[in-house]
Amino acid sequence: MIRQLVPESVCLKCQGCCRFKEIDSVWTPCLLEEEVQDLIDQDIPPAYINMQKKISPVPNPKGEGFVCAFFASESNKCKIYTIRPFECQLYPFLINLRDKKVVLTVDLNCPYIKENISKKEFKEHVSYLSSYLNSPEQLEMLKDNPQIIQAYEDVLDVIELKLLDGDK
Numbered sequence: 001m002i003r004q005l006v007p008e009s010v011c012l013k014c015q016g017c018c019r020f021k022e023i024d025s026v027w028t029p030c031l032l033e034e035e036v037q038d039l040i041d042q043d044i045p046p047a048y049i050n051m052q053k054k055i056s057p058v059p060n061p062k063g064e065g066f067v068c069a070f071f072a073s074e075s076n077k078c079k080i081y082t083i084r085p086f087e088c089q090l091y092p093f094l095i096n097l098r099d100k101k102v103v104l105t106v107d108l109n110c111p112y113i114k115e116n117i118s119k120k121e122f123k124e125h126v127s128y129l130s131s132y133l134n135s136p137e138q139l140e141m142l143k144d145n146p147q148i149i150q151a152y153e154d155v156l157d158v159i160e161l162k163l164l165d166g167d168k
């Protein structure tokens with residue numbers, strides 16, 4: 001599991017994550033190959049995973065738009081929190097493809113990030129993620145799962161990941 005920057009108590013009060021404006025939003029979580037298999041092994045309905053290896057959103061029972069199929073709107077919690085996908089563990093950080101470079105970015109729409117981006121704790125977490133994601137195992141994982149390297153808007157670049165040209 002990836003270490004978390006945002007405290008759970010903050011996340012549980014927030015109305016941002018796990019909700020999407022469009023059914024095909026780039027923000028819907030994309031799964032690693034092994035995560036697709038793990039979820040299938042858990043007997044989840046096949047319709048929960050789409051052809052792009054993303055979790056299919058469902059209509060938001062509390063309003064407009066969509067929510068992740070694993071989101072419990074009544075408790076504001078993830079129903080698969082202990083086995084949630086890599087992308088969800090990494091959020092509010094995201095792996096982003098920009099100008100042929102693979103960069104770690106952070107979502108500027110996250111209220112906790114807006115308040116804490118200049119704090120020491122944020123810089124320490126970026127340093128931790130830089131070591132973690134630039135490790136040989138994680139770079140290999142990214143090479144094996146190019147589907148999770150996407151193009152997000154409204155994000156700030158924090159570090160470049162050291163994938164070699166031709167690896168993407």
Ligand code: SF4
Binds near residue numbers: 018068069071
């Ligand atoms: S898997 Fe869990 S954490 Fe990830 S988007 Fe769905 S409800 Fe949220």
